[in-house]
Amino acid sequence: MCSPYDEGAPAMMQQSQMETDAIGAGEGPQRAAPWSAWVTRQGWLRWCASHVPQSWTQWWTTSSWRQPLQRVLCGLEGILYLLLALMLCHALFTTGSHLLSSLWPVVAAAWRHLLPAVLLLVLSALPALLFTASFLLLFSTLLSLVGLLTSMSHLGRAQDLDQ
Secondary structure (H helix, E strand, C coil): CCCCCCCCCCCCCCCEEEEECCCCCEEEEEECCCHHHHHHHCHHHHHHHHHCCHHHHHHHHCCCCHHHHHHHHHHHHHHHHHHHHHHHHHHHHHHHHHHHHHHHHHHHHHHHHHHHHHHHHHHHHHHHHHHHHHHHHHHHHHHHHHHHHHHHHCHHHHHHHHC
16 A cells, blocks of 8 residues: 555655644645654653663563552452442342332232232142143053063062172
8 A cells, every 4th residue: 555655655646744833934845754763763762761760660671560560450350340240230220129119000900910810820720730740650650560570570680680
């Protein structure tokens, strides 16, 4: 991709940058330097080296500060997650309590009408439940009898297991 600030761009595509002072008087067209030129000049590195105290640079180059800092950051992250969970619970609780307080008359009226229907449903399901329970009891008894008859028909194996 060809950008207007590339050094190999044709003369028509090169754009100039005008630096002006407070009253707007310019110093003429100048080439715009890419940001990488500022990084590679390393003037900022020399400025930092001369203005940062030596004890700070020694502290930064040692690796013993990273582990306590990581512990502090993990603890802070845990506290933030806990606060987030508490805020979410608070929001859900207050919203839920408002919904329940506004829906309580509706629930009470529905319960008054639904209670007889639920009781009727349970009472009508009792014969089916009793039939199912008796069928399962009969079926398990039959299975036990089949197992007993099968084991009695193979007496040789039963005697071998006893010895």
